[in-house]
Amino acid sequence: MELLTLAIAALTAIVVAAVLSRRTGIATPLVLLVIGIVVSLVPSTPEFSLEPDWILLGALPPLLYATAVQVPVVDLRRSLGMITWLSVTLVVASALVVGAAVHLVVPEVSFAAGVALGAVVSPTDAVAATAIGKRLGLPHRLMTVLEGESLFNDASALVVLRTALLAITAGFSLGDAVLDFLRALGLALVIGFAVGHATVWLRSKLADPVLMTAVSFIVPFLAFLPAEESEASGVVAVVVAGLVTGHHGARRFTARERLTERTNWLTLQFLVENGVFLLMGLQVEGLLRDLDESNSTFGEVLVVAALVLGVLLVLRTAFVAVQVLAFRRQQPKLDAMRERLSLISDRVDSMAEEPRVAGERGQRRLSQFRRRVQRGQADVDYQESEPITARGGAVLSWAGMRGVVTLAAALTIGTDVDERTLLITVAFVVAVASLLLYGGTLPLLIRSLGVSGVDPDEERDEVVDLFGDITGRASDALGPIDRIVIDGQRIDPGVAAEQLGWLERIEERRGDTTPEALTLASQRMLLHRHYISLMRDALHEEQAIGAYSTGALARASALIDAQELRLER
Known part of the structure; x- marks a missing residue:
């Protein structure tokens, strides 16, 4: 009965927060985070203990899948360079620099333990950022980068975290770490691709929206669990399965089936992603109590958290700036690329009358080649119409909010790690501070810079x-x-x-x-x-x-x- 009462109270809080969000303009996750913090500090509030598996195994796969299904593959491909730069390179760099900085300030924390903390706080959580961006009408390309980054940076962070924890107990080998990462990535791609195609085929044969939606609820776990058992990246497997489903589902499923599935998934996504932010806020009292029982002080936590936040902001700004400059250097090349594609298109049109391509097979191959040329021309148009400008780069730099995955990953740090309580508490403070600071000021930044999307x-x-x-x-x-x-x-x-x-x-x-x-x-x-x-x-x-x-x-x-x-x- 007590568990049912708590569940009803949580559901009520989520609905109330959503209503307040629409009236005040504050993102729902931020409202729920504050509600959770306030409730946790009330003396009569029962203790809430967050198990990492609840998030990493229970909530993360469906949330990633629900987002991946909605991301157009063509847009992801066009921004893949920047997404990879932010979700892999920036994550690794952040983990290493944060580890060195924390070890320098707090020598009791080893470099490997500092890298573990850096891996925990390096992935961004795009829930709050995309909620704000959609409401304020951010350009679609910025939204794609934010969503794409959040889809893949969890995988990079978890691999780095696993490597850092292994280095604490068994030593570190760069070659083994790189091979482990490539193996985890490659195997995850295969598993996600196979699960995505198999489940799309199965669901297309059911011809019942209810059954299709029921099957879709287990797709994330069909991809995640085998990948994790194979020591691959379950996160990447889920994302790939979602991308495959979203891409092929538009043709294989009927309108009613897609509408039913979308409605059910939006409801599930709304409850889960907002519920974890509420749960995140409810951890405050327990973390403060654990900190009192340790050798660390809250002042020390604040100093380390401020250092970590500063390092993360500087690194993110620098990495985004590199991409903005790269886009600027790319612009003069677009005209030459457009002219070259135009010449190729003219050549393809002239080949249509040649006898060697007069047959059905030749015409089919010519049509495929013409389609590739059209895709190239469309890519050039996209690069010109939706560039990553300095203003857009400023928004991306300031949208580095951390979420509940940061806290869940921190809780996986074993008790054999020195200063474990300090690391977990710093990760929590970094996540909360980034959500409140960046999330609270991001709308003002977007309005002041005049960054807007497509005219209706x-x-x-x-x-x-x-x-x-x-x-x-x-x-x-x-x-x-x-x-x-x-x-x-x-x-x-x-x-x-x-x-x-x-x-x-x-x-x-x-x-x-x-x-x-x-x-x-x-x-x-x-x-x-x-x-x-x-x-x-x-x-x-x-x-x-x-x-x-x-x-x-x-x-x-x-x-x-x-x-x-x-x-x-």
Whole structure:
């Protein structure tokens, strides 16, 4: 009964915090963090003990999966260099520099233990940052970098943490550490890719939104647990499985199935990610009590935490600045790249008339090559339209908030490590201070710098152009209205002309659907379904090319889904 009461109280707190967040503009995780801290300091509050496995095994896989499913692969690919730079290189550098700085200030903390602390505080938590960014309309590329960084930096941090803890007890070998990292990464990629494709195939055969969603709830753990048992990175495996599912699910699942799954996952994600921030705040009283029982003082904790925060901010600013300068140096090369791609495109068009590519196989290979050229041209347009500017770099530098994964990872430090209580408490103070400091001032920074996303009117015009392109492709794929054949059945030209002119109108819903005797109503239904399928294929093609923005692609997908749902009704 007591556990049920606490669960209801936590759920109520989450809902209340969400309402306050919408009215005050403060991110929900920050509100819940403060609520948790205040409640933990009340004398009658029961003690809450956070087990690392609750977060690292229970909460982290579904949260990573829910985020990865929503991240477009094409956008991730275009920003992969910066994401890798921040999620791998910056994490390793932060762990080493923080370790050296802490060891210098507090000699009782060994360098390896300091590196362990650095690994714990190095990964960012994008929940609060993306919540603020979406509400204030940050450019899509900045959002992609924030989300992509948070998807992969946990894996880097956990590998560095494991290496540092091993160095404390068994010594350190750079070669072994690098090989361990590469092995963990490679095996995780294979497991995540296999699980993603296998579960997409399985769910496409179920044809039941409820069953599909139920299966989707276990996908993160199907990827995470085998990877961890194989000593690979479970985090990377989950992210890859989510990316594969999100990319292929748009074509393999129906609109109703995707809508049902999205609603359920959004609810689960809302409860879990906000619940862990509430739980994080509730740890304050227990950590303070453990600190009193140790040899460390709260003043010492504050000094070390301030040092760590300063080091992390300087390193993050420097690493982001490197990428901003790299983007500036890249801009003059884009014109030359565009001209080279234009010449290649002209050459491809001229090859279409050559006899050696006149056959079906030759035309198919030529079409694939033309698609690669179009993708390259779209990449150049994207680099020009959404550069990482100095203002955007300032936002990325200030968005280095740490979250509950930092505290959970800190709790995995064994009792055989000297100054364990000091390390855990410093990690907690760093996480809380970064959330309150950066999260509380990030909206002001975004407004003062004038960083904004796509203009709504421009996006609306882009959606109109995109929808015109995909409907045109669908009509071309359908062929002349007097020669349309679907599933072996010839469609009456009158029905085709009427239906293609009024796609939203379905006058009749029933009829004989056998190939021998299709009624006019069932012909309309069959034609409409086929046309929607062709539109979705065309949209998937546009997503692969990437000429349109993610916002426009998402809105066009929603319009197609709406037509499919209306057809079902």
